[in-house]
Amino acid sequence: MTLYQPMKMAAAEALYHTAQPASFSLFTIGSLNGSKEVFSVRLPRLLSFLATGSFGGKVQGIDNIQALYAQTYGPGSYTPIIPVTYWSFRLMIGIGMLSALVAIVALWLLRRSRLQGNPTGISLTGWKRRALLWSALALPLLPLIGISFGWIFTEMGRQPWLVFGQMKTAAGVSANSAGEVLASMLILTLLYGGLAVIEVGLLLKYARKGLDDEPPPGAPSDEDKPLELVY
Amino acid sequence: MLHLSDIWFIAIAVLWAGYFVLEGFDFGVGILLPVLGRNNAERRAMINTIGPVWDGNEVWLLTAGGATFAAFPGWYAAMFSAFYLPLLLVLVCLIFRGVAFEYRAKRDSDRWRAGWDAAIFGGSLLPAILWGVAFGNVLHGIPLNAAHNYTGNFFSLLNPYSLLGGVTTLSLFTLNGALFLALKTTDDLRRRANALAWKIGLVAIVAGAAFLAWTGASYRSPGHVATGVASVLFAVVAAGTLIGGVLASRLGREGWAFTAVAVAIVTATGSLFTALFPDVLRSSTSPAFTLTVGNASSTAKTLALMTVVACIFLPFVLLYQGWTYWVFRKRVTVPGGTAGSPAVPPAVSPGGTGTGSSDSVSLIGPDPAEPETAGR
Numbered sequence: 001m002t003l004y005q006p007m008k009m010a011a012a013e014a015l016y017h018t019a020q021p022a023s024f025s026l027f028t029i030g031s032l033n034g035s036k037e038v039f040s041v042r043l044p045r046l047l048s049f050l051a052t053g054s055f056g057g058k059v060q061g062i063d064n065i066q067a068l069y070a071q072t073y074g075p076g077s078y079t080p081i082i083p084v085t086y087w088s089f090r091l092m093i094g095i096g097m098l099s100a101l102v103a104i105v106a107l108w109l110l111r112r113s114r115l116q117g118n119p120t121g122i123s124l125t126g127w128k129r130r131a132l133l134w135s136a137l138a139l140p141l142l143p144l145i146g147i148s149f150g151w152i153f154t155e156m157g158r159q160p161w162l163v164f165g166q167m168k169t170a171a172g173v174s175a176n177s178a179g180e181v182l183a184s185m186l187i188l189t190l191l192y193g194g195l196a197v198i199e200v201g202l203l204l205k206y207a208r209k210g211l212d213d214e215p216p217p218g219a220p221s222d223e224d225k226p227l228e229l230v231y
Numbered sequence: 232m233l234h235l236s237d238i239w240f241i242a243i244a245v246l247w248a249g250y251f252v253l254e255g256f257d258f259g260v261g262i263l264l265p266v267l268g269r270n271n272a273e274r275r276a277m278i279n280t281i282g283p284v285w286d287g288n289e290v291w292l293l294t295a296g297g298a299t300f301a302a303f304p305g306w307y308a309a310m311f312s313a314f315y316l317p318l319l320l321v322l323v324c325l326i327f328r329g330v331a332f333e334y335r336a337k338r339d340s341d342r343w344r345a346g347w348d349a350a351i352f353g354g355s356l357l358p359a360i361l362w363g364v365a366f367g368n369v370l371h372g373i374p375l376n377a378a379h380n381y382t383g384n385f386f387s388l389l390n391p392y393s394l395l396g397g398v399t400t401l402s403l404f405t406l407n408g409a410l411f412l413a414l415k416t417t418d419d420l421r422r423r424a425n426a427l428a429w430k431i432g433l434v435a436i437v438a439g440a441a442f443l444a445w446t447g448a449s450y451r452s453p454g455h456v457a458t459g460v461a462s463v464l465f466a467v468v469a470a471g472t473l474i475g476g477v478l479a480s481r482l483g484r485e486g487w488a489f490t491a492v493a494v495a496i497v498t499a500t501g502s503l504f505t506a507l508f509p510d511v512l513r514s515s516t517s518p519a520f521t522l523t524v525g526n527a528s529s530t531a532k533t534l535a536l537m538t539v540v541a542c543i544f545l546p547f548v549l550l551y552q553g554w555t556y557w558v559f560r561k562r563v564t565v566p567g568g569t570a571g572s573p574a575v576p577p578a579v580s581p582g583g584t585g586t587g588s589s590d591s592v593s594l595i596g597p598d599p600a601e602p603e604t605a606g607r
Contacts, residue, residue: 174308175381176312176315183316184315184319191326195326195330202337205337229566230279231279231282231333
């Protein structure tokens, strides 16, 4: 990313001026339009290491790259929306690490015991049990949220380019009218929203119903065995 | 000389032909759901005939679209932007239909099932019509300006030729579905599917013959004699096999009927594409704005790469899809059973169909929606 899309790297770190060595931002609050930072908690030299592999490496800043691109590609803004890029990057990394942490905690809790009672293991009780059950709920959802933020970061950080250096997003837009596109967005949002409600309802229904007592049917192995209707 | 772009034009034609045959009977079964399925058990049986295979069949659409996107980006861009709202409609229908297959059995309520049955019916009927309309418009020509952007609206897509195309695909797909049901069900459902196939077949023959004749008369590319003749030949074969298939169905030869109608759909699609060549999307504004194989294709390097990948993976895909059909080749019986009625109409020849009733299966297993009362 540092090599091929330096603006995205700079925006992800809200690094406004080229720095060597560059510090890693833990938490930055910028001005409302994202043009400069107001307050920042930073770890020195760490960004240089993450971006270039050496603690003294140079990382280009947003303002410097903007000036460079204005010269190379013509006048215009080559800066993505900094607050969105910055925060989606943090959220992606943070939620990703959180899911890893939850997974490690869950594994550690299970190192000698099982959730349900069993003759040889120790049953988990109390907070450990609750922690494990909540982790089972969180672990499918957290990576999904983290990945979503990752995609938002990728796409928003590349703006205004559609293909970096070759084609801007404005040049790649189809000739469809705004009404058509809005209609399709509304229809698909409503459709998926409705389906999500139904799906969560079904998930809850089957979760409450609990497990079946009978064993699942195996694959029918010979011609005479009847075929179950699956649908 | 056959360029790579021509080869990919043929490949896309084959993919669309395959799609129309395979998804055709899925749509047909969906359309016939309220017609042939008189109660929940029968409808379940009908859905289970296409249950294992409908998803794989829909993949042919994605492959056709993907091949269009990769090999002819100009065609993809112009066509999909021009058909934005119709394709959105098709997409919504396909989503509803797909979800309906899965969710239908998840709650034991008549209203729930009726709702999803309606989704399956509508989600099969509308795309069946719209695909014919879309391809009719590709041949008829749509208003495209010099930048290959669509300058018409939704209603300029509804011209008589395209609407006839829509009726043709609707009747062909419904016929295909009825014949598939005749192949895959038993007893009363099989008998009624056969009886209905004859009636649908007559409509399909009339619509199909008219559409193919109109295509041959007015919509072949001028100046390209070889493909024009090929188009007419394909159309004749299509008409012949369609008539043969409907007759075979009347005689009770279910396997031959289905095969013949499948061949008819493939050759009809071939007729359309050979009539279209070398255009890919005609402009009714001016022939100079028409997209052709020449000006809409990717570079030779892209096409070469695609050809290599396709040659490696296509055999695998065909193999495993064929294997799915082989695994689920048994006939499906309506749960609760309505044995006793003859499985084929009285005009059956003594030789019967190739598939006897010895490989039919009876149903066991609870309805997945029935709540487990034991152990609660």
